[in-house]
Amino acid sequence: MKKWKVLKRFKVQSSKLKADEIIDLLLENRGLKTEKEKEEFLDPKDPYLLTPVEVGVSAIETRKAIRRIERAIKNKEKVIVYGDYDTDGVCATAVMWETLHELGANVMPFIPNRDEGYGMKVKRIEAFAEEGIGLIITVDQGIVANEQIELANKKGVDVIITDHHLLGKKKPRALATIHTTKLAGCGVAWFFARELSQSKVSLDLATIGTITDMVPLLGPSRSLVKFGLRDLRQTKRPGLLGLYKTATLAQEKISAYEIGFIVGPRVNASGRMDDPMDALRLICTRDENRAIALAKKLEGKNRERQLLMEELTTQAREVWLKEDGKSNLIFIAHEAFHQGVMGLVAGKLMEEFYRPVVVIAKGEKFSRASARSPEGFSIIEAVRASSDILLDHGGHPRAAGFTIETEKIAILKERLVQLAAKELDKERLTPTLRVDTELDLANLNPDLYREIERMEPFGEGNPPPVFASRNLSIAGARTVGSENKHLKLRVKNSLGIGFNAIGFGLGNLFSVLSPEKPVDIAYNLTINEWNGNKDLELKIKDIR
DSSP states (O other): OOEEEEOOOOSSOOSOOOHHHHHHHHHHHTTOOSHHHHHHHHSOOOGGGOOHHHHTOOHHHHHHHHHHHHHHHHTTOEEEEEOOSSHHHHHHHHHHHHHHHHTTOEEEEEOOOTTTOSSOOHHHHHHHHHTTEEEEEEESOOTTOHHHHHHHHHTTOEEEEEEOSOOOSSOOOOSEEEEOSSSOHHHHHHHHHHHHHTSOOOSHHHHHHHHHTTOOOSTHHHHHHHHHHHHHHHOOOHHHHHHHHHTTOOGGGOOHHHIIIIIHHHHHHHHHHSOTHHHHHHHHOOOHHHHHHHHHHHHHHHHHHHHHHHHHHHHHHHHHHHHOSOSSSEEEEETTOOGGGHHHHHHHHHHHHOSOEEEEEOOSSEEEEEEEOOTTSOHHHHHHTTGGGEEEEEEOSSEEEEEEEGGGHHHHHHHHHHHHHHHOOTTTTSOEEEEOEEOOGGGOOHHHHHHHHTTOSOBTTBOOOOEEEEEEEEEEEEEESGGGOEEEEEEEOTTOOEEEEEETTOGGGGGGOOTTSOEEEEEEEEEEEETTEEEEEEEEEEEO
């Protein structure tokens, strides 16, 4: 059973709370304390007006990078944009390559496949130097590539880093470093491209990468996505229109949900299952027919990814339950694991067992891993604590990746399992549902819903508000959907005020519900549209 954590309660429970009182509490739950912070959240600044200070980027480093690129363009030097194979990395590569290409640079994009692994590689630096590359610009990576950048310096190749990952123990000695953790990798690339071109670089790709990379939608990232969704609804980019068409999406209704769960995974599928350059080709093509062909190809790869993920998640679960099944950290290594879906498998197991997960695809000499962790345990810090036996690593508090020599996997497992045993107790391993506040059903009305809409887009750092209402009676209950998986309810308070409610995946609770047994429910407030009618509805998160 989930533990409910009510973030803040009203001092006096009332059925006559004003909508702005409730919104004020919701904003405080998101760390917004002052009136200025709240106003900027509800009415975010135009991202084209954001300054380097506001996004956390060094203006000096930015000017240094721009001067180097201008020199490269003037001297017709060969330039490489060195990207990454996930959605954020692909979008960042596209933003940077398109901008440089339009400015007249002799530039080519490069994205490694998953077999080569994340981040800059020594062999690639050597190859680029031999090919006469004078400048490398990284996107969505490079901030911990000390050895690789030292090699580039020795080879006479300048490197400009644009990245958002956490800085390591020391900063690489690149020619210039455009770095901030306030944006996704594509957001950093977009900001630098904007400064470089001094024109309105479209927000479409930066928005896709920001949403899919689970960057908190607060501050500059919120500004970027808020305005960027408008660009996505109006885009004329053939590749995106091809994705919308193959996924049967209505362009005018594109929201953060469609980007995060439909568009983003299709872009990501290219790098997970095959060649990430196909996703880049799709995004950058100006040919409508080619866009449709590539979009269909990615659609097929995404279906392959879904089936493989389900198969390997089942296998990984069985392996862990057989080998361990009780440790505070799930650590699984197997030769059959596919590098393209390890992160997804780790995420699924983390959701099911609510503990950190490390999934390793074992190779003969070297093995690659993806790790995920629930809030409250920094998986990247845990991984970095064993950097002495890792070949490379990077990530965030809740997601990380690394490469390790296969013979050292057992050592790493012992270290991570012991660390989790020390830092995590039963309380922290209990799934927690964050509830913004408790409300009487009488406070739910269209005015409140309209004010909540102003808080969109929702995502990491700004989840849809969760309310709880207690001692409700059940006026009606039935199961719906295939195999009766979902629960449809009519709930009422003591005054008879009632709402329809839907609980996806909660159909198994139907048998224990009764009109004689009052319930507490946690829910999101939504709108149900049916036959032209719009009615407030409760989307149930949990029932007690």
